[in-house]
Amino acid sequence: SQTIHQWPATLVQPVGSPLSLECTVEGTSNPNLYWYRQAAGRGLQLLFYSVGIGQISSEVPQNLSASRPQDRQFILSSKKLLLSDSGFYLCAWRDGYNQPQHFGDGTRLSIL
Amino acid sequence: RKEVEQDPGPFNVPEGATVAFNCTYSNSASQSFFWYRQDCRKEPKLLMSVYSSGNEDGRFTAQLNRASQYISLLIRDSKLSDSATYLCVVLSGYALNFGKGTSLLVTP
Numbered sequence: 647s648q649t650i651h652q653w654p655a656t657l658v659q660p661v662g663s664p665l666s667l668e669c670t671v672e673g674t675s676n677p678n679l680y681w682y683r684q685a686a687g688r689g690l691q692l693l694f695y696s697v698g699i700g701q702i703s704s705e706v707p708q709n710l711s712a713s714r715p716q717d718r719q720f721i722l723s724s725k726k727l728l729l730s731d732s733g734f735y736l737c738a739w740r741d742g743y744n745q746p747q748h749f750g751d752g753t754r755l756s757i758l
Numbered sequence: 759r760k761e762v763e764q765d766p767g768p769f770n771v772p773e774g775a776t777v778a779f780n781c782t783y784s785n786s787a788s789q790s791f792f793w794y795r796q797d798c799r800k801e802p803k804l805l806m807s808v809y810s811s812g813n814e815d816g817r818f819t820a821q822l823n824r825a826s827q828y829i830s831l832l833i834r835d836s837k838l839s840d841s842a843t844y845l846c847v848v849l850s851g852y853a854l855n856f857g858k859g860t861s862l863l864v865t866p
Contacts, residue, residue: 678852689858690802690845697852705853736801740854744790746847747854749801 648673652737652750660758665710665724667753669737672718677739679720680747681712684734696720732757761785762848764857772865775836779860781829781846790849791822793831795842796859802845805831836864 652669659665671677681693692705694712702712709728713721720737734754738747764781771777783791791808806813808820808829819832829846843859 680854690856692853692856695852703852734799744849746790746792746794746804746807748804752801754799 650737650739650748650750652753654753655751656754658756658758659727661729662726665727667722667735669720669750670718671739674741676717677741679714680738681722682736727757729757761855762846762857764846764860766858766860768861768863770863770865771836773836773838776834777836779831779844781857783827783848785850786827788848788850791829792847793820794845794847796845797842838864840864
């Protein structure tokens with residue numbers, strides 16, 4: 647069966663520091679991969695999605711970037727974090743055109 | 759107009775009640791529809807897909823009206839454990855568009 651791993655679960659970072667969040671999927675090949683952010687009390691905001699290795703689509707211009715170095719690995723990065731980057735970051739995968747997404751456990755990021 | 763719109767609630771209902779959530783979407787070419795459930799400080803989890811003919815899973819019934827671009831979720835015999843935020847999700851192309859969710863609180 648397919649599983650998704652996302653880490654770390656919680657992260658506290660100072661303003662201006664770099665960020666790297668990692669997500670891996672097991673049990674499937676060539677999944678669609680997604681990064682979302684959810685601010686406190688708000689809806690899900692799609693940040694990036696990828697339909698294949700090296701293919702990244704950005705939904706929201708900002709100081710974040712994403713990379714997909716391997717088929718089942720999706721990384722969210724930033725060179726310099728802002729206070730507004732605080733939130734709940736969720737990785738998700740989807741397998742097939744009309745299939746639902748499945749989410750990782752999420753990373754709760756606090757910027758100080 | 760937002761892609762997916764939901765009444766944010768909160769809906770406060772007693773145990774055993776029937777409650778219905780509605781959702782409208784703007785893209786008439788949307789292909790697939792889902793309801794997710796999100797507990798506080800947790801990731802969203804798939805509750806059920808929504809099929810054109812309507813579908814039922816235990817106490818949960820989902821309906822789709824493509825002509826009106828409208829989706830509904832009915833929960834019968836509400837349980838305390840049903841308390842959560844319910845997200846309406848619409849697939850358009852590669853991206854799934856999430857509503858902001860409807861908050862449900864089931865009380866004893």
